[in-house]
């Protein structure tokens with residue numbers, strides 16, 4: 001089971017957090033292959049134009065999904081990392097704000113995109129990514145996550161925003 005191969009580190013990066021570590025899944029060829037297949041299969045006939053991955057673990061999984069779908073891959077990065085013209089959006093964290101960016105020519109108006117990250121918790125990051133992609137007039141058809149923490153409400157918030165969400169593994173609590 002995919003769930004069994006995800007390592008949980010208590011109190012990382014700070015007390016009270018149960019960090020869900022996918023490096024153990026990525027290091028196992030059969031598990032990585034299964035995860036990519038399961039993330040890809042809902043979208044094979046969805047005419048996806050680009051897969052968009054969120055820094056950093058979303059790059060690893062998202063690029064594999066893009067390759068499997070035969071689409072291009074687009075990185076969404078933290079502020080200041082992308083070399084060309086960007087659009088950006090800031091979003092609230094528990095303390096302070098964060099900013100993510102994408103190249104302004106990375107997706108085109110009306111393009112059907114699939115968003116991928118390793119994990120959805122509160123959904124703050126994914127909702128910010130959706131608004132970034134909407135600012136470029138892309139159509140965010142769906143989002144895929146290896147892990148959903150459903151009690152934190154991110155997946156339902158994303159569904160409320162009109163995005164179809166598929167995740168592979170759920171952990172109750174946080």
Ligand code: AMP
Pocket residue numbers: 017018019020021054055057117118119120121122123124125126154174
């Ligand atoms: P959120 O914006 O709250 O949905 O958080 C999602 C982002 O934070 C993802 O990019 C995750 O990689 C990371 N993240 C949040 N909570 C955890 C956790 N418990 N374990 C591992 N990564 C997490």
